[in-house]
Amino acid sequence: METQKIIVLISGGGTNLQAIIDKLHNQSLNDKQTKVVAVISNKPDVYGLARAVEAGINTAVVASKGAESREAYDTLLSAEIEKHQPDLIILAGFMRILSADFVNKYLGKMINIHPSLLPKYQGINTHQRAIDANDDVHGASVHFVTPELDSGPIVLQAKVPVFEDDSSEDLRERVLTQEHLIYPLVAQWFLSGRLTMQGSQAVLDGKVLPENGYAAD
Template sequence: MKKRIVILVSGNGSNAQAIIDQCRNDYINGEVVALISNRPNAYALVRAEQSNIATQCIDHTKYAERHLFDNALASCITKLQPDLIVLAGFMRILTTDFVAQFEGKMLNIHPSLLPKYPGLNTHQRAIESGDTNHGASVHFVTSELDGGPVVLKSQIKIREADTPNELAERVAKTEWKIYPEVVRWFCEDRLQWINGAVYFDNKMLQSNGMVYDEI
């Protein structure tokens, strides 16, 4: 039976599209049952509608406090009964209670080689630090911002002439590969969260995860 997937987005939704496409061609043994945005003008909503996927907008600006928004979001997600919740450019810091409710079934992708550069402006920070490598990381969501166990990283070389925008474009292309791959593993039960630890093919993963080039 296919796993039920709910995607949370705030913007363009290119990672959401990559996952939707791989579900539709049966590379992923899952079905995106809904896409939820916290921003009514998110282009990801258009992408989902074009793919005949149910959409919902829960506008965070309508809620006076963070926990009230999280409660509304949690209620919506619970009704959808997902096996997996995918954060794909979802620009909200979730409360501890929300994360605890869905522990072990939420994935996120972050544009850096975690634990380097949690938060924003990762491409600029990597260039300014003189890094030679950069990339993206797919990780389980915990209450620590961008601090959950990493499953899989992509890695590219930083070119001497790279601007933050150029670097972001190249990293994004790797994200569209590694995120569907991790979702596929989860939907095949190859990737599991057990008592706060992550297992891949029944072996515990190291906290820094695997690197795409090594697959």
């Protein structure tokens, strides 16, 4: 049986990594086996690495602390990735801005999840920014990675309500619940051949997705 190989890049606790492991590691999908072949962290001793070890998945640390430059780091990261020849690279809380050369090398086969309804609130502190803006709806977006930060074609978004007494942590937990549902789903679409990136657009089942992607129910 052909194996569809996944690499997950992390920087922390790895709750989205766990969702990917639970739904896609050693699973059968359209007569193919999906397998997380490696989890790579830019930080040592994060809990996400322990999650991978528990699941019997290879781990590696390509430490970003002390790297000479972004490009130098990305060269080391790419060398580690190339050991496994992945079909899909999943960024799961990987807190690095990647160089254009690195992103272009894996263009169309690397996805990210961002805790906002893109294009709103690119970057960090998204939950507090939504609260400060008095938004009544917030959420998460899964998108293909392009050289522009948090700007690649959006595949799927999930919305959550924002309540008056919400803290940023309350909102974060509500969004995370949705992230754990939609991220493995998008990965399944890609690995089953249903989802591709064509030019600057995400295409699902032969149809170009709208600018804000597919809206999860």
